[in-house]
Amino acid sequence: MATPEAKIAALRRQLNEYSYRYHVLDDPAVSDAEYDSLYRQLATLEYEHPHLVTPDSPTQRVGEQPLSEFSEVRHELLMLSLDNAFSDAELRAFDKRVRERLGLTDIDYAAEVKLDGLAISLLFQHGKLVRAATRGDGATGEDVTTNIRTVKSIPLALRAAAHPAKLEVRGEVFMTRAGFEALNDRQQAHAEKLFANPRNAAAGSLRQLDPRVTATRPLQFLAHGIGAVEQGTLPSSHFATLQALQVWGLPVSPDSARVAGVDECIRYYRELAAKRADLPYEIDGIVFKVDERRHREELGFVSRAPRWAIAYKFPPEEAVTEVLEIEVQVGRTGALTPVARLQPVRVGGVTVTNATLHNADEIRRKDVRVGDTVSVRRAGDVIPEVVRVITAQRPAGATAFTMPAQCPVCGSPAVRTEGEVAIRCRGGLHCRAQSIQSIIHFASRAALDIVGLGEKLVEQLFDAGLVSTIADLYHLEQDKVAALERMGDKSAANLLQALEQSKNTRFDRFLYALGIREVGETTARNLARHFRLDELKQAHAEALCEVRDIGPVVAANIVQFFGDERNIAILEQVRAAGVRWEDEQPGPADDLQGKIFVITGTLPTLSRAQAKEKLLAKGAKVSSSVSAATNYLVVGENPGGKLDKATNLGTIILTEAELLEMLKGSSKN
Ligand code: 9MJ
Numbered sequence: 001m002a003t004p005e006a007k008i009a010a011l012r013r014q015l016n017e018y019s020y021r022y023h024v025l026d027d028p029a030v031s032d033a034e035y036d037s038l039y040r041q042l043a044t045l046e047y048e049h050p051h052l053v054t055p056d057s058p059t060q061r062v063g064e065q066p067l068s069e070f071s072e073v074r075h076e077l078l079m080l081s082l083d084n085a086f087s088d089a090e091l092r093a094f095d096k097r098v099r100e101r102l103g104l105t106d107i108d109y110a111a112e113v114k115l116d117g118l119a120i121s122l123l124f125q126h127g128k129l130v131r132a133a134t135r136g137d138g139a140t141g142e143d144v145t146t147n148i149r150t151v152k153s154i155p156l157a158l159r160a161a162a163h164p165a166k167l168e169v170r171g172e173v174f175m176t177r178a179g180f181e182a183l184n185d186r187q188q189a190h191a192e193k194l195f196a197n198p199r200n201a202a203a204g205s206l207r208q209l210d211p212r213v214t215a216t217r218p219l220q221f222l223a224h225g226i227g228a229v230e231q232g233t234l235p236s237s238h239f240a241t242l243q244a245l246q247v248w249g250l251p252v253s254p255d256s257a258r259v260a261g262v263d264e265c266i267r268y269y270r271e272l273a274a275k276r277a278d279l280p281y282e283i284d285g286i287v288f289k290v291d292e293r294r295h296r297e298e299l300g301f302v303s304r305a306p307r308w309a310i311a312y313k314f315p316p317e318e319a320v321t322e323v324l325e326i327e328v329q330v331g332r333t334g335a336l337t338p339v340a341r342l343q344p345v346r347v348g349g350v351t352v353t354n355a356t357l358h359n360a361d362e363i364r365r366k367d368v369r370v371g372d373t374v375s376v377r378r379a380g381d382v383i384p385e386v387v388r389v390i391t392a393q394r395p396a397g398a399t400a401f402t403m404p405a406q407c408p409v410c411g412s413p414a415v416r417t418e419g420e421v422a423i424r425c426r427g428g429l430h431c432r433a434q435s436i437q438s439i440i441h442f443a444s445r446a447a448l449d450i451v452g453l454g455e456k457l458v459e460q461l462f463d464a465g466l467v468s469t470i471a472d473l474y475h476l477e478q479d480k481v482a483a484l485e486r487m488g489d490k491s492a493a494n495l496l497q498a499l500e501q502s503k504n505t506r507f508d509r510f511l512y513a514l515g516i517r518e519v520g521e522t523t524a525r526n527l528a529r530h531f532r533l534d535e536l537k538q539a540h541a542e543a544l545c546e547v548r549d550i551g552p553v554v555a556a557n558i559v560q561f562f563g564d565e566r567n568i569a570i571l572e573q574v575r576a577a578g579v580r581w582e583d584e585q586p587g588p589a590d591d592l593q594g595k596i597f598v599i600t601g602t603l604p605t606l607s608r609a610q611a612k613e614k615l616l617a618k619g620a621k622v623s624s625s626v627s628a629a630t631n632y633l634v635v636g637e638n639p640g641g642k643l644d645k646a647t648n649l650g651t652i653i654l655t656e657a658e659l660l661e662m663l664k665g666s667s668k669n
Pocket of ligand 1: 080081082112113114115116117172224225287309
């Protein structure tokens with residue numbers, strides 16, 4: 001019979017190995033269920049033998065106690081920042097300087113993506129993670145060890161024995177785009193502050209004093225260098241060092257490469273620039289580092305930046321232009337959005353003519369005026385925004401912009417509700433803008449997906465008096481549509497056919513299509529799982545708040561929506577026109593026949609094996625990875641990447657309690 005010590009050691013070894021396969025090699029060896037079962041065995045043994053708990057046990061990632069502050073850490077070796085290059089010519093000049101200093105004609109470089117996160121130093125003593133610090137000013141940073149321990153891809157102990165006794169690893173903590181979006185969705189659902197970008201989200205998460213909060217944030221880590229090293233040797237090149245780090249258990253970017261000479265650097269840069277938008281994380285350039293360590297030592301550094309490395313930045317996603325006019329647009333929910341009409345300018349590869357100024361607070365804060373020279377930013381697919389005014393170039397006589405007190409479209413009062421940022425038109429469906437926007441939303445892809453019914457056509461239909469609400473869409477007559485400008489028999493017939501097809505929908509899509517304030521796709525899906533339409537119409541805020549991710553603000557919006565007779569009347573007309581869906585309520589237990597479940601994280605009461613057994617008994621299938629075929633993801637504590645993936649795919653997400661309810665077959669039907 002193995003001793004508890006031996007069992008614990010074996011379980012830890014196994015769990016660490018599986019975690020490495022998952023987080024570092026991106027090649028899972030076991031299902032989450034198996035991992036979880038082993039984890040539970042370990043936790044149970046440690047519970048029974050508390051004296052055997054060690055800080056590097058996989059069960060010890062999340063500390064229990066919030067800190068009162070972060071203490072200071074003086075870096076033994078400066079944490080350097082990087083010089084930048086903005087053109088091929090500047091990169092060539094860097095390469096020339098390097099070669100001249102070294103007296104060489106050819107140089108190999110290690111090429112790495114430049115992540116836009118937070119630089120972190122991890123100190124491993126005898127293979128154990130003993131300290132993690134932020135870069136700070138390069139000389140002194142903050143001790144963020146308790147938070148860093150919650151980042152699952154960072155090992156608490158290194159793998160193989162052949163590493164230096166003291167090893168400082170440097171890298172970047174960041175958030176993937178998917179992680180960032182899932183986090184912001186969650187924040188929004190709980191009426192908590194939204195993060196502006198993945199970098200801010202990562203920084204905010206790492207600066208939490210309570211490690212239990214950090215543990216819920218989707219932080220990732222990639223190693224890109226080495227600091228202090230004692231008692232041990234490293235490979236002689238940077239690229240090989242990165243490979244060694246991976247062997248020791250640290251994640252490194254799969255997009256690193258060794259490149260020979262500056263021409264290959266430029267080729268690599270172009271290749272990554274083309275892939276940039278498809279990468280799971282944001283990068284702002286490529287870092288080239290002289291590969292040979294002895295060459296680096298010879299080159300040294302100047303004023304906090306190494307002479308042996310350079311960040312070749314991607315074209316700025318910001319540009320300077322002039323504000324020609326400020327217009328106020330009215331959205332679907334009546335919110336007034338000021339928009340700057342700009343002198344057209346190229347930003348990040350496209351021509352920008354408008355930029356959002358968000359709301360009255362933003363416009364006041366930035367003090368944007370007609371005639372101002374402004375810096376505009378465009379990142380990815382997001383709407384361009386004005387970043388700041390270059391006040392030195394403000395023309396004389398430019399006056400501050402004030403938001404109108406009336407809706408610019410319908411003239412109804414525009415008011416700000418206590419506690420809200422937005423100023424809203426109170427015209428509701430009397431307002432042309434709100435009516436049109438609500439129809440456009442209803443027809444959009446994630447809603448009823450009425451193919452061919454875009455913004456222009458909705459405006460035409462509305463202005464011709466053919467539709468004033470979503471319900472009117474289903475009473476359109478082909479000849480009247482065909483008579484509209486730029487339409488004809490064929491396009492009118494196509495529209496009517498698309499409308500007919502849209503009648504067969506799903507309840508969650510329908511709910512989303514209604515355009516209830518702050519009810520996005522995820523919230524609509526969660527609602528659809530809990531309520532039928534007739535139940536939802538009657539639901540009180542308390543009942544709504546029981547639904548995952550719904551807080552008091554969203555609940556109040558839902559109650560208000562269904563409390564409005566006009567909305568109910570329109571809803572009934574739409575239903576009467578034949579819009580229908582299959583009842584998606586989880587029905588009696590045998591309804592689970594053939595449904596595919598994935599389980600992730602630690603469930604509060606059931607082990608993975610128990611949950612699986614219960615599901616199998618009801619005819620469901622249990623799979624280890626999330627795919628488009630997955631029907632439900634059951635989520636426990638500390639879910640992994642599966643939650644992000646499921647969120648992206650729109651998979652229905654269940655808690656253990658919801659799962660149990662479903663298994664009982666006692667859910668509303
Ligand atoms: C980032 N931010 O991805 C360095 N970095 O090297 C990479 N930063 C760096 N390397 C020396 N890939 C100082 C900073």
